[in-house]
Amino acid sequence: MLYKATLQSLLRSTLSDGQCDRMLHKAHAVVALRDDGTWKLKYYDEENAGETVISGTSHAITLRRSGHVTSRMVFETSKTTEAIYRTEAGEIDMQLHTRRIFISTEKHSGRLLLDYDLLIAGETTARNTLEVFWHREIAP
Secondary structure, eight states, rough: EEEEEEEEEEEOOOOOOSSSEEEEEEEEEEEEEEEOOOOEEEETTHHHHHHHEEEEOOSEEEEESSSEEEEEEETTOOOEEEEEEEEEEEEEEEEEEEEEEEEEEEESSSEEEEEEEEEEETTEEEEEEEEEEOOOOOOO
16 A cells, blocks of 8 residues: 655654753655555655655664765664764764664554664764654545
8 A cells, every 4th residue: 555644753862961852853755555564654854855765564674864864774673783874974883772663554644663772883872762653644
């Protein structure tokens, strides 16, 4: 099933020095739900001037971005994975340690929750929670 949706994401970060940051993002997306349980969200990110694609299964999530920042992140529960993160200033050596993945997909909506640590050069720099919600857009 393929449909247009309204998407909202919230990234909460607690940095190693205790500071907290929140980033809220809203967009129009295209959602693909497959019979085998896999799914994909795709949307244009104006701030990054490029496309973001989030796809996954019940146990692994991939997030890819293109634009000013190019990245590829893979989240797997209880695993530490290498991440590609390139900015206009250069590439950052990053790893992700995923603590929890929750995904719920319905016929016309869905929710993704990722709890993970962000490591740079092997040191934890932030504890992050990413929540993504989407709802099918109803045609007028």
